[in-house]
Amino acid sequence: MGNWQLEIAKMxxxxxxxxxxxYYFNQTxxxxxxxxxxxRELFPPENQELRKKFEESFRISREKHAVSFDEET
Structure with a gap:
C-alpha cells in the first residue's frame, strides 16, 4: 500500500x-x-434565385393539388 503522499496525489x-x-471543453x-x-453547412445563406425556384415549384404543386381537389368534389 502507498503512504499518505500517494493518497494525496491520487485525490x-x-x-x-x-x-x-x-475548463478545456468550455472554451468557446x-x-x-x-x-x-x-x-453554414446545415443552414446555408439564402440564395434569392433558389428561393424563387422553390416558391415557384411550391405554387405549381399547390395549383395541381387544388385542381385535383376540385375534380373530386
Missing part, C-alpha cells in the same frame, strides 16, 4: 482532472470555427 488528480476537462475559442462552419 489531487481525481479532483483536478474533471475541473480541467470542464476552441470550437467557434467548427460551430460556424457546421452551421
Amino acid at each position: 489531487t488528480i481525481y479532483m483536478t482532472f474533471p475541473v480541467g476537462m470542464f 475559442s476552441l470550437f467557434e470555427n467548427w460551430v460556424i462552419k457546421t452551421k
